[in-house]
Amino acid sequence: MALEESALLAAAKAVVDIPEHYRLVMADHTPKGEAPRECAYIWEDPRSEDNNIEISLSLETGCLMSLYIRTGKEAGPSGEASKEAARAVANAFVQEHLPGHERFTRVRIDETDHVYTIKYRMEVGGLEVPVTGCTLRIGRDMRVVRYRNETPPVRLPEWPAERISPDAARRTMIQELCLVPVIAALYPGDNETTADTMEHRLVYEPVTIHRKYDAVSGKPLQNLLHALYPPSRPVSEFNWSGPNVQDDAMKPDKSAGYRGNVSINNMDFNDWNAAQRYWETVLRIDPLLYALGERKDDGEQLYLFYTERKSTEERTSGDQEDPLSVDGYMSRRWGKAVNRLNASHMLQIEISTGQLVSYYTKMKPDHMRKPSLTRAECWEKAQQFLHQCCPEYAKYLQLVLEEEEEKDPDREFFHLLLFIGPYRVRLEGVTISICRITGHVLMYRGVSIEKIRELEQNPFIAKISEQEASRKVEERLEVSMRWYYDGDDHSGRYRLIYEPAVKRRRAVDGTEKAATLQYIDAVSGELIWRPDLKS
Numbered sequence: 159m160a161l162e163e164s165a166l167l168a169a170a171k172a173v174v175d176i177p178e179h180y181r182l183v184m185a186d187h188t189p190k191g192e193a194p195r196e197c198a199y200i201w202e203d204p205r206s207e208d209n210n211i212e213i214s215l216s217l218e219t220g221c222l223m224s225l226y227i228r229t230g231k232e233a234g235p236s237g238e239a240s241k242e243a244a245r246a247v248a249n250a251f252v253q254e255h256l257p258g259h260e261r262f263t264r265v266r267i268d269e270t271d272h273v274y275t276i277k278y279r280m281e282v283g284g285l286e287v288p289v290t291g292c293t294l295r296i297g298r299d300m301r302v303v304r305y306r307n308e309t310p311p312v313r314l315p316e317w318p319a320e321r322i323s324p325d326a327a328r329r330t331m332i333q334e335l336c337l338v339p340v341i342a343a344l345y346p347g348d349n350e351t352t353a354d355t356m357e358h359r360l361v362y363e364p365v366t367i368h369r370k371y372d373a374v375s376g377k378p379l380q381n382l383l384h385a386l387y388p389p390s391r392p393v394s395e396f397n398w399s400g401p402n403v404q405d406d407a408m409k410p411d412k413s414a415g416y417r418g419n420v421s422i423n424n425m426d427f428n429d430w431n432a433a434q435r436y437w438e439t440v441l442r443i444d445p446l447l448y449a450l451g452e453r454k455d456d457g458e459q460l461y462l463f464y465t466e467r468k469s470t471e472e473r474t475s476g477d478q479e480d481p482l483s484v485d486g487y488m489s490r491r492w493g494k495a496v497n498r499l500n501a502s503h504m505l506q507i508e509i510s511t512g513q514l515v516s517y518y519t520k521m522k523p524d525h526m527r528k529p530s531l532t533r534a535e536c537w538e539k540a541q542q543f544l545h546q547c548c549p550e551y552a553k554y555l556q557l558v559l560e561e562e563e564e565k566d567p568d569r570e571f572f573h574l575l576l577f578i579g580p581y582r583v584r585l586e587g588v589t590i591s592i593c594r595i596t597g598h599v600l601m602y603r604g605v606s607i608e609k610i611r612e613l614e615q616n617p618f619i620a621k622i623s624e625q626e627a628s629r630k631v632e633e634r635l636e637v638s639m640r641w642y643y644d645g646d647d648h649s650g651r652y653r654l655i656y657e658p659a660v661k662r663r664r665a666v667d668g669t670e671k672a673a674t675l676q677y678i679d680a681v682s683g684e685l686i687w688r689p690d691l692k693s
Contacts, residue, residue, distance in 0.1 A: 371655060500520075
């Protein structure tokens with residue numbers, strides 16, 4: 159049974175000292191679409207919106223579920239700052255706010271620039287059990303600035319009576335090891351490279367190194383196809399000629415207020431009014447029904463947000479928003495950003511080429527009509543649209559085959575991978591969604607043709623074989639064992655698993671730093687490492 163609102167508010171105020179001049183700006187426990195479990199409060203400094211305190215309590219018990227203290231300027235390190243001092247502060251806080259705190263015997267402390275993150279977890283078999291206990295952050299002034307209760311969603315696991323040996327697991331991992339040649343973007347901050355800026359390299363990616371193996375049965379939790387890149391087929395093998403914007407299947411209804419057909423081939427994209435009209439025409443954005451609410455230019459991309467035109471009566475009618483609700487707080491604090499999310503149509507256009515980079519609409523089809531278009535017919539519509547967006551795509555895209563069944567029966571999704579020559583470009587491609595009722599584009603995310611042209615200038619030629627790269631991985635392959643929470647929310651269970659990894663550890667300024675192998679350079683054979691966030 160939920161506690162009274164007055165009792166919850168009093169309990170929230172007692173968690174930390176809230177400055178007298180702070181004002182309560184949010185008090186809500188009605189998340190949309192799910193049963194409310196927590197009540198959240200936010201106090202804000204009227205002198206600076208960067209200073210606020212957010213507290214969330216369990217509706218049933220009143221226990222603290224989360225705390226987040228934000229300040230515009232962080233305090234300098236306390237003279238008493240140390241792991242021991244941070245642990246003492248955390249212990250006192252946990253004893254007061256975490257029920258059954260004595261059960262969480264595994265404590266891990268990480269320090270970054272005099273800020274301490276402390277995790278309290280349960281143990282089974284000497285191994286940490288995830289999604290148990292809590293996580294705290296102790297600021298430089300030795301105050302708790304963040305806290306999150308991580309109550310286990312299911313019954314805790316039991317140590318299995320039998321399990322396979324780490325050596326047996328390692329042999330299986332080596333037998334199933336698979337490396338795939340891809341073109342990957344390497345960033346100085348994310349990868350240990352000698353380059354000062356982002357660069358693309360042809361690499362071997364050990365895609366199976368992220369698989370998890372059940373420590374009892376020795377079987378992987380997911381099949382091999384899940385780890386591999388999906389099979390694909392060149393788009394050029396399909397009927398790519400497709401109709402242009404004049405084709406009846408793609409032609410907008412002029413009687414609805416459209417301003418005529420235009421062609422991307424002769425478009426002067428220095429004339430942004432013309433560019434805007436072009437994409438309004440292609441995407442069927444009727445200017446009589448939708449107004450351009452905001453136009454944002456960051457120098458490289460142009461963002462257009464269209465909102466539905468409403469009458470004066472519609473704008474003034476409706477329920478008054480509770481000022482302390484989540485919606486009321488979001489509207490006040492991030493009004494412009496919220497309006498963008500609520501836009502009926504959202505477009506992102508590359509300024510240098512006038513190319514559509516992404517599109518999304520919130521407009522839903524008429525559900526009085528039943529979906530009638532087949533997947534093949536939707537693919538024809540997708541090809542027509544892609545041909546209008548960028549006819550050059552046909553040389554570089556491959557359609558992913560054997561798509562998993564989508565949850566939405568009203569639309570079909572198509573995923574296309576970007577290839578430069580025989581090699582896939584990692585994390586680059588095109589996604590498009592077609593309505594099965596109207597044939598209209600509901601969502602689109604593309605890839606810059608300028609980026610494609612830049613990639614084409616690089617001669618990506620592998621000089622070491624996959625077998626050579628595999629040997630480098632096999633020689634360094636380690637096996638670790640841990641508890642893994644398999645599933646979402648209350649529907650999952652704990653498993654004891656083995657995981658493969660290739661690690662490198664070395665001392666830097668007296669502190670051990672770890673890194674994980676991410677790629678093997680297909681030209682030089684160099685091992686490319688990614689520093690671990692928590693060493």
